[in-house]
Amino acid sequence: MKKIRLTLTLLLAVCTASLSAQELFVDADFRMYFDNKEFGSCTFAVPGQDIESGTDFAARLTPRIGIRWEEKNSLVFGADMVQNFGQAGSQFLSEVKPIMYYQFQTPKVRAVAGIFTRDLAHDADYSTAFFTEAEKFIHNRMNGVLAQYNGRRGSYVEFICDWEGMYSTSSREKFRILSSGRHYLKHFYYGYNFTMFHFAGQKDAPLENVVDYLLVNPTVGVKFNAFFDFDIHVGLLQTAQRDRSFGHSWEMPRMGEAGFRMSRWGFTLDERIYFGQNLCPFFGGHEYTTEGGETVFIPYGRELYPGESFFRTDKGFYNRAALSYAKHFFHDTVRVRVEFATHCDGTGFGTQQMLDVAVKFFKPVYNSKNHKK
Template sequence: MPLKKLLSLLFAVLMAGGGLRAQELLVGVDFDNRFDNREYAGNEFNVPQTLFSARLTPLVGVEWMEKNRLVVGVEMLRNFGQYNAPRDPFMSDVKPLMYYRFKTPNVQADAGIFDRGELMGDYSAAFFSDSTRFYHNRLSGFLGRYVSTERPGTYIELAIDWEGMFSAESREMFRILSAGRYSTRSGFYVGYALSLFHFAGSELNRNVTDNLLLNPHLGWKFNAFFDFDIRGGLLAAPQRGRSVDNHWRLPCGGQLDIAISRWGVKLENNLYLGQNLQPLRGYIANAETGATYAAEGLYAGESFYATTKHVYNRTWLGYDRRFFHDTLHVEAGMVFHYDGTGMGTQQVVQLSVNLQRLFDIGPRRPAPGHRHGHGPRH
């Protein structure tokens, strides 16, 4: 739907909702600038490259009854240095943003196209790589979540992201995501993250794959001058290529995550020991013809988890902090990757700005002690 039609639809909703109490106009803009230099020449399971991009997302919406919000916007992405013959486009990509949100202190429900940042679950890099988080930053579908206000850190969420439509050019793809956590007052917690990805076929390519990833885990958050978060869990990835050999593969392993932070300075280490969690990457479908299974788009996680050396270690050291009432987020650091074949480094700098403001456009509320059409109460 063109942006002009989306804005016309929002204007119509605003006019139709003129009789609602506590109605407010939302105006906002998000900005992200990310530099990501990957020096992976010594690694076998990832590719060296430099990614440098900026994204601007202006949005406008209406909020009513303090719980409902309807928003439309446009997301404009520019990849620095990109050149597409015969002419260089003004923007590398332009996509819509449009969603309805219902939110209370305990419950949130989203429908439409909304930011991935609305997910509360702790999905490791085995689920989503840095590139996926930044360049596939929107979910198209639904999100539902319950948060306990009596026990902080306790929640459960379920989302569906429809990533592709069946056609001659694209596959039908959808992902179901779920995560939950139960936290104790002493800082111990138990939780899980789950992804079920249905990677179906197109009119020209009938390959269908089921790709699951499950991460149950136990952890402990505490403070001993520094803030510590220590977590251990299982990564299990049942998957099968139904159109290839219809054989279930059950790779799994264990992961230990340790994060130490204070004043915005952060050290984080993620150690994975186990099998190749992406066995269909580059899989030979037919030994006689040498045809390979088309796995592009099948895995959203870091390709380091395709290691056949049974080890992958990621160490992040840097600065991560928010300023000005959480409107500005600065992240800068060095990342060290070891995949059993060599050491690779990654330098990351990201700056994010999030600005939103509500303007009262609904009927005036009566002053305290007054009622519409009546004098003061005695």
């Protein structure tokens, strides 16, 4: 009942405020996501903390209602509703979580504060070393702030602070700083992606340890058309990691990256090759002996490293090759994307099949400039 009363109060506030607002709008995003992973022949998995294979299959609906005034300011309320297909239990939905944020937006500047969806960021430019595709779908909401500047030819720079966990008996205190930028010239471009993750203590845990994790990905590339659209780039994945309770020295594993992409008629061939060290040295966690002589296990796993599992290879090599097809329909309101990807980490060969259907709807319902009094 408390959640229902809160929702009704928010809706009443929106409706009341709309009497003096310049514009009242509604929008809704729908997404169905299927991601089947068959990684059984690879040896990187740690039992109990990661799975070699599995399927993510779910649908998400994100309705929103908002007020816009003076053409730059918006206040938005909504809900993020997810149903995991085949989930046991009788609940109506797997998850229902709030969305509420203030946004200031001009053609070049965007600033957001509150609980907002990650599609407001330049999310597609982050390597899968930062987040898997499934992680992006599951972790759809960001809690904090976003600041973004958009320039000519698609150039941009942005900063995000995402508070992912509150210090409590059920969660570590954790927050993530993200930053990304691209500068496009006629054919050449350069840019970076960066994350700093503060993985802190949990109340009443046997050991309230803290892990600092940084990953920076500078990149340079060239885009051109020669019957196909080509995108060729090279980059570096450089980490700096410190587990304060198990040694204060910094570990700095890195990988070099080379990427080749060609596309036409909606089809894209994307090849990524990585050479270097295991980027996730703390993935397996630690065993800790308490003052009472009890041995407890402190897990890290995907909570610390949400990127693709293959970056944990100890063979110094990882190759990802993908063939995809993407198409927009009905004035870009519907997007369908299918992809078949292969992964090779030097120990085995894995395949991945994905289907992503997205619908985006936006409708102004009231505008004070055009409303007849």
